[in-house]
Amino acid sequence: MSEAVPKIVVVGGGAGGLELVTKLGKKLGKKKKAQVTLVDNTHTHIWKPLLHEVAAGTLDSHEDEIEYLSQAMCSGFRFRLGKMDGLDRQNKKIMVAPTYNEDGLEIIPRRTFDYDYLIISVGSVSHDFGIKGVRDHCLFLDTTKQAEFFQNQLLESYLRAHTQGRPLDEGQLNIAIVGAGATGVELCAQLYEVSHLLNAYGLDEVKPQDVKLSLIEAADRILPGLPENISAAAHEELNELGVQILAGERVIEVTETAIKTQSGRDIPAAIKVWAAGIKAPEFLKDIDGLETNWMNQLVVKQTLQTTFDDDIYAIGDCCACKWVGQDQNVPPRAQAAHQMASLVYKSIINRMKDKELPEYHYHDYGSLVSLGRYGTVGNLMGNLSKGSMKVEGLMARLMYLSLYKMHQVALFGPFRVMMLSLSHLFRRSVHPKIKLH
Ligand SMILES: Cc1cc2nc3c(=O)[nH]c(=O)nc-3n(C[C@H](O)[C@H](O)[C@H](O)COP(=O)(O)OP(=O)(O)OC[C@H]3O[C@@H](n4cnc5c(N)ncnc54)[C@H](O)[C@@H]3O)c2cc1C
Known part of the structure; x- marks a missing residue:
């Protein structure tokens, strides 16, 4: 060169x-x-x-x-x-x-x-805002390594509970997620699904209802960055799944066994996830x-x-x-x-080429939040929808999936993405729905 x-x-x-x-x-x-x-x-x-x-x-x-x-x-x-x-x-x-x-x-x-x-x-990376105990006791989802570590911890907790030969201790499988933005909400729905899948795949000494999910948010509603109707739809869905939603609760300390909030609550949790902000x-x-x-x-x-x-x-x-x-x-x-x-x-x-430089204007096309197999909700922005329009169901699901496809197309081009999607479909038909090791 x-x-x-x-x-x-x-x-x-x-x-x-x-x-x-x-x-x-x-x-x-x-x-x-x-x-x-x-x-x-x-x-x-x-x-x-x-x-x-x-x-x-x-x-x-x-x-x-x-x-x-x-x-x-x-x-x-x-x-x-x-x-x-x-x-x-x-x-x-x-x-x-x-x-x-x-x-x-x-x-x-x-x-x-x-x-x-x-x-x-x-x-x-995640922002702990200097809150006591967060770094020491919470899990994070900033990198693939951290996500894999989380999955390991989850599986180990299940295996221990499944084989211990006695009823579960109080709060043994409580999972608390701090931060009810898209990441926290989506993780919550996935973990609910996992509690059913692991039971179906044979860890049947643990019943799905043994897993208690809590979602803690400082703002007065979940998904505070999205329009209120989207937040309400997600709230209703999670409520139906039995998730404990604690909005308007500011976390002041995390200990090995619990999350403490400013209002005096003490939320017992064996697994704690921090998804409350970034820097x-x-x-x-x-x-x-x-x-x-x-x-x-x-x-x-x-x-x-x-x-x-x-x-x-x-x-x-x-x-x-x-x-x-x-x-x-x-x-x-x-x-x-x-x-x-x-x-x-x-x-x-x-x-x-010594030409003028373009300027960036963010185009917000809306946000979609996946609740796994329990639905997808979101809003569409733009000329077509004349402002913000709520979307849900299959259309929202397809649009959610298309975000990732667009990223793949930018990397591989449309033909290779089509082949990748096909091979993914075939793989899904022979692999379990969840990673079991
Ligand atoms: C669980 C989760 C769910 C999310 N869901 C959505 C969603 O549904 N929709 C949405 O729009 N956004 C979502 N986001 C946010 C979205 O992922 C980020 O906004 C986006 O990835 C930012 O892209 P980026 O290129 O800035 O950084 P990233 O995609 O984070 O990439 C940063 C890269 O920099 C590398 N790196 C970091 N530090 C260094 C260093 N010092 N030297 C060299 N390399 C370094 C990292 O290895 C990484 O490869 C989600 C985020 C998380 C964590």
């Missing part, structure tokens, strides 16, 4: 980053018009909105994960494993921490990568003088360039971008990351 071609480095191959690097690789990398590099601290990608299914065991992460090296080979970019932990804007370099194996042996030393254009798309990774805070907000997000202009450095872009959950016409920033959603990836792709192409 000639030295003269620009070096484009994308850090974070998630919902936004992997789509972006795939497009750039195909357009520029393959034709040797640029050197396109993806840096990620894991070997594989899984679309994050699937993580609650991985946690519940209704999805085997290995079925849906994508090897970065393979995607890189097919799409014309390079993949480099490592965790970015620093930035040198003056010399246009990113710093990447050493990588260690499971025994603690260093396999890749600390290194740096030069860039002409840098796109940071490292997503977000960008800590290393971004004021990184080499870039502007960040209280959530560590990089503040960006409408072009998605960071406010103090035009050669550095930020997209997805890790950026703070104004939502034009609204009194808030663009929400941390997969659809926003997807749209931002498309915009930065155009922006880089335009820059290489």
Whole structure:
């Protein structure tokens, strides 16, 4: 490769980053018009909105994960494993921490990568708001590893209860989820389904009613970010499933056995999940003088360039971008990351042709919340619906599934996605509905 071609480095191959690097690789990398590099601290990608299914065991992460090296080979970019932990804007370099194996042996030393254009798309992690005991006693769903860990814990708890040869202790299989946004609500519905599936697959000493699910939310209703009618529909459905919904309850402490709220409640729980808010990774805070907000997000202009450095872009959950016409920033959603990836792709192409840069305007197409086999509810936004329109049932389910299909199409193209969907259907017909080990 000639030295003269620009070096484009994308850090974070998630919902936004992997789509972006795939497009750039195909357009520029393959034709040797640029050197396109993806840096990620894991070997594989899984679309994050699937993580609650991985946690519940209704999805085997290995079925849906994508090897970065393979995607890189097919799409014309390079993949480099490592965790970015620093930035040198003056010399246009990113710093990447050493990588260690499971025994603690260093396999890749600390290194740096030069860039002409840098796109940071490292997503977000759970925000514990400094609440006592959360880090020590809660499980999180930020990464595939954490979701798999959750699934292991769940299965172990069931196996223990199934084989202990005596009635269950009080609260032995209580599960409390803090945060009733889409993640918490969807996980709750999945866990209800799992309690029935595990019983059907033979762990029948545990009855579905032995599993007590609680959903705790500080706002006065579940799904506070969605219109009230959607929230009410989800509330009604979960209520019918027997989920204890505690809205308007602010958590002040988590202990090994319970969740304590400001109103004085003590909710006993053996398994506790924290899904109550997000922030960008800590290393971004004021990184080499870039502007960040209280959530560590990089503040960006409408072009998605960071406010103090035009050669550095930020997209997805890790950026703070104004939502034009609204009194808030663009929400941390997969659809926003997807749209931002498309915009930065155009922006880089335009820059290489000395053309004007496009500006980002978030298009909210609505939100869908899956309650597993018990339904899907959501709202559609846009011209077609003249504002917000409630959708539910089969139509909502199909639209929910199409979100993931759109991500897959951006990565593989429509034909391969059709083949993948077919093979998925065949696999489903011979595999159990839940991961059992
Ligand atoms: C359980 C769950 C359910 C959700 N459901 C929905 C939904 O239904 N609809 C919706 O719109 N949104 C949903 N979301 C939110 C959605 O997943 C995120 O908004 C979206 O994934 C953000 O995309 P991103 O590209 O910014 O980051 P991510 O997709 O999180 O990707 C970040 C990538 O950066 C990598 N990375 C992180 N730090 C570093 C580092 N220091 N160096 C190198 N690489 C790094 C990570 O390994 C990862 O690959 C859900 C989230 C969760 C957790």
